[in-house]
Amino acid sequence: EPEVTQTPSHQVTQMGQEVILRCVPISNHLYFYWYRQILGQKVEFLVSFYNNEISEKSEIFDDQFSVERPDGSNFTLKIRSTKLEDSAMYFCASSDTGQGPNYGYTFGSGTRLTVV
Amino acid sequence: QKEVEQNSGPLSVPEGAIASLNCTYSDRVSQSFFWYRQYSGKSPELIMSIYSNGDKEDGRFTAQLNKASQYVSLLIRDSQPSDSATYLCAVNKFSNDYKLSFGAGTTVTVRA
Numbered sequence: 001e002p003e004v005t006q007t008p009s010h011q012v013t014q015m016g017q018e019v020i021l022r023c024v025p026i027s028n029h030l031y032f033y034w035y036r037q038i039l040g041q042k043v044e045f046l047v048s049f050y051n052n053e054i055s056e057k058s059e060i061f062d063d064q065f066s067v068e069r070p071d072g073s074n075f076t077l078k079i080r081s082t083k084l085e086d087s088a089m090y091f092c093a094s095s096d097t098g099q100g101p102n103y104g105y106t107f108g109s110g111t112r113l114t115v116v
Numbered sequence: 117q118k119e120v121e122q123n124s125g126p127l128s129v130p131e132g133a134i135a136s137l138n139c140t141y142s143d144r145v146s147q148s149f150f151w152y153r154q155y156s157g158k159s160p161e162l163i164m165s166i167y168s169n170g171d172k173e174d175g176r177f178t179a180q181l182n183k184a185s186q187y188v189s190l191l192i193r194d195s196q197p198s199d200s201a202t203y204l205c206a207v208n209k210f211s212n213d214y215k216l217s218f219g220a221g222t223t224v225t226v227r228a
Contacts, residue, residue, distance in 0.1 A: 031214050033214070033215075035216075041220070042204075042218050042219065042220040042221065043160060043204065043206075043216075043218040044218070045215050045216060045217065048214055048215055056215055089159075091159050091160070095214055104150045104152075104162045104165045104206075104216075105162070105214070106162065107159040107160050107161075108159060109158070109159050110158075110159045
């Protein structure tokens, strides 16, 4: 079964440093997403991306965050100057336009970001 | 008012019993609803989706939707120890929007 792949599985970074989280969505999918989950809290939407541009973003997704699809397979989330409160699991997901929003989507295995 | 609300649990059921999970949502325009299972430290895994009022069955799982009451539930029949996990309710508001709003989840423990 096709998978969404995320790397690295765990990243430790110092406060103020930039990090890039990488995702390889399912190959024929056109919608891409980032969510995060702070330990013990709910999964929160960050951003959705379609046709090489952001289609929606949450209040969490401020100027320190950016997303990019640098080539035909990767989808990245960059956090420019990390803060302690950015420590969380970050999940990438993708969906097929043909399935529509009623079918849900598949999450990657996540990157655990720890800011120290 | 929270967008999606679930009882946090823990919900403890004996092996073989039925586990019943509830979820309410605040926005009446919500279109589609999902149940995800999440094991500790892992990513959410889609179990069921439902968008029409009534019941939808898939194996041991049954989702129930009542849009008038803004309520969606999940029944797990013949619960197994491997069903022990946190169950997340997620809601999609619009037919042309793929963003999901999640509840905080209900932790289920199945006692052998």
